Amino acid sequence: MEIQTIAIFILWLFLYAYMIIASIDFGAGFYAFYAITTKEEPKLIGLINRHLSSIWELATLFFIFFFVGVVGIFPRVAYYYGVPLLVPGSVAMIFLAIRGSFYTFQQYGGNRSKFFLILYGATSLLIPVTLSTVLTISEGGFIIENGTDIRFYPFKLITNSYSLSVMLLAVCSVLFISAMFLIYSAKLINDSESETKLRKYVLVWSLPTIISSIIVFLSMKLHNKVHFDRMHNVWEFFLISLICFCIAIYFVIKRKRYGLAFILVLLQYFFAFFGYGISHLPFILYPYLRIETSFAKSSLAIVLIILFVVFFILFTVYFIFLVLHKPFFMKVFLKSNEKNDFQD
Secondary structure, eight states: OOHHHHHHHHHHHHHHHHHHHHHHHHHHHHHHHHHHHHTOOHHHHHHHHHHHHHHHHHHHHHHHHHHHHHHHHOTHHHHHHHHHHHHHHHHHHHHHHHHHHHHHHHHHOSSOOHHHHHHHHHHHHHHHHHHHHHHHHTTSSSEEEETTEEEEOHHHHHHOHHHHHHHHHHHHHHHHHHHHHHHHHHHHTTOHHHHHHHHHHHHHHHHHHHHHHHHHHHHHHHHOHHHHHHHGGGHHHHHHHHHHHHHHHHHHHTTOOHHHHHHHHHHHHHHHHHHHHHHHTTEEETTTEEHHHHOOOSHHHHHHHHHHHHHHHHHHHHHHHHHHHHHHHHHHHHHHOSSOTTOO
């Protein structure tokens, strides 16, 4: 395997990890907003609240390392993606600032503002929708190079059928992944009330997740047939992904093995995400950027690759520890403080 392929594989691992952890965070944020506004399950709000800060910090680390890695290992990406990333990136930063403001008012403010509460719930879904456009841009058609002039067409991006289908999939995936993680956490602390509520969320969002995935496939055929045809070469990845999804839903329906169900959901998205990524190679941006021509052939790139492997292992170990042990601390907290931070 060539060094640039190894590099893109490692970066893809970081992006996958960020997608999963950020989905847990954003989805939990929306569920917390929904629970507060409907005044349902105060214990569920506490369950969600205990996860948000540590999960958010870990997601931020993965995102920063991915961004630094892309620029450091594939520097030509910055040339083509500079302006296109500035638009969704700026919008995402505004949403993150609004979300951060809610945390500030929640911790140090007096009465909670309903306006900020609405914005908090909305941004929990708008941030992943905004960030998902980056993958859409990589499919080509939104950046046109004419000599030294690179033009980006944002209006085309937000009105394109493929782009809209990816946004829909992002929303469904965020709510589905987060609910699977939270139901596992609720089971570990024997919170039957929250478990019942979250089980409904998992089942409600399972069907839209699969339907939106199918829509993405169909719209990709219209937008980038070359990539669509290459996806047939790795059809096994998508089949395994579907099997993992079906088994996970079976366990949820039967109300058992939520931990295994959550692992299966991780595998579901792992195989789907890497099937998409492998079929996308060797392009980083259709049709201009290829990994072999964008790779920085320097000692710095090699050092970054080695560091990224080490940090990915460390972050993964920390996430596993968080998943296995955080529910125990949450259980202690919930027993000693039934009126959590999110309660009125």
